[in-house]
Amino acid sequence: MARVTKIIDGKAVAKQVNEATAKQVAELVAQGVQPGIAVIIVGEDPASQIYVRNKNRKATKLGMHSIVRQLPATTTQEELLAIIAEYNADDQIHGILVQSPLPKQINEPLITMAIDPQKDVDGFHPANVGKLVTNFPGHYPVANTPRGIMTMLKAYDVNPAGKTAVVIGRSTIVGKPMAALLTNANATVTVAHSRTRHLKAVAKTADILVVATGITHLISGEDIKPGATVIDVGMDRDENGKLTGDVDFDSAQGIAGLITPVPGGVGPMTIATLMQTTVELAKWSDRK
Ligand SMILES: Nc1nc(=O)c2c([nH]1)NC[C@@H]1CN(c3ccc(C(=O)N[C@@H](CCC(=O)O)C(=O)O)cc3)C=[N+]21
Numbered sequence: 608m609a610r611v612t613k614i615i616d617g618k619a620v621a622k623q624v625n626e627a628t629a630k631q632v633a634e635l636v637a638q639g640v641q642p643g644i645a646v647i648i649v650g651e652d653p654a655s656q657i658y659v660r661n662k663n664r665k666a667t668k669l670g671m672h673s674i675v676r677q678l679p680a681t682t683t684q685e686e687l688l689a690i691i692a693e694y695n696a697d698d699q700i701h702g703i704l705v706q707s708p709l710p711k712q713i714n715e716p717l718i719t720m721a722i723d724p725q726k727d728v729d730g731f732h733p734a735n736v737g738k739l740v741t742n743f744p745g746h747y748p749v750a751n752t753p754r755g756i757m758t759m760l761k762a763y764d765v766n767p768a769g770k771t772a773v774v775i776g777r778s779t780i781v782g783k784p785m786a787a788l789l790t791n792a793n794a795t796v797t798v799a800h801s802r803t804r805h806l807k808a809v810a811k812t813a814d815i816l817v818v819a820t821g822i823t824h825l826i827s828g829e830d831i832k833p834g835a836t837v838i839d840v841g842m843d844r845d846e847n848g849k850l851t852g853d854v855d856f857d858s859a860q861g862i863a864g865l866i867t868p869v870p871g872g873v874g875p876m877t878i879a880t881l882m883q884t885t886v887e888l889a890k891w892s893d894r895k
């Protein structure tokens with residue numbers, strides 16, 4: 608009998624996370640603290656504009672204070688650093704996000720380092736990455752896409768402990784923190800990437816397969832271990848301009864045990880987790 612592949616409903620899990628966040632916002636507001644997020648966007652990249660608008664809308668809907676700072680594409684490194692310093696010092700702002708990509712004249716790692724680690728809502732500052740990798744005790748922000756993926760796995764009772772996990776992609780924003788989270792959750796983790804030999808054979812060893820490459824339909828059903836949990840982080844455009852993933856969703860049917868769709872999987876969870884992190888930063892802040 609053919610296997611039935613269950614679809615992981617990222618929108619539904621995101622809704623649960625957002626409901627919890629809204630409650631926590633209300634509690635904090637009652638204590639006189641309104642969680643605040645500042646999103647800085649440099650330039651007019653249309654996709655980035657849409658994401659930033661969505662984040663602002665969600666933050667406002669959840670009762671947070673939300674600022675979008677639109678800067679021209681010609682903004683200098685010094686100007687951007689000055690604006691970050693402004694929000695670092697602003698007690699109404701608990702989370703600062705500098706939308707990527709940034710124009711070429713901006714040194715991105717330097718910008719990441721300039722954000723107060725306690726306001727680093729993306730979890731990209733080396734101080735926070737270091738805490739994640741060392742599985743440091745206490746509170747600190749963790750990259751929202753991989754963290755949201757962990758929340759989805761939990762919601763679907765997928766426990767990584769003892770499982771073989773393969774993460775395809777080694778970016779700072781997804782692959783590396785994903786590998787750290789899965790390692791901390793006691794999975795046996797392989798990080799594969801564009802230089803990996805026999806990539807598809809490696810993928811097929813995975814009980815949990817996370818694909819974050821930006822290569823449309825890199826992985827298809829034949830590369831998936833029967834019954835595996837497949838997480839598609841891809842946000843690719845197909846030949847008709849339609850949003851699609853790094854996994855050929857249709858060919859995974861009947862092979863994967865669980866799979867995230869694109870759209871409606873990882874994307875909504877990223878936004879919900881970003882909001883969750885903002886509230887946590889407000890809660891943890893000693894500058895209320
Ligand atoms: N500093 C920084 N932090 C980020 O977190 C960050 C960033 N820069 N730059 C750009 C990427 C992209 N990103 C997305 C989040 C949600 C969806 C999302 O909600 N996607 C919907 C569909 C959206 C659509 O239809 O286009 C979904 O997958 O269902 C997409 C993309 C956050 N990013």
Ligand SMILES: [Mg+2]
Nearest residue numbers: 776777778819
């Ligand atoms: Mg990558």
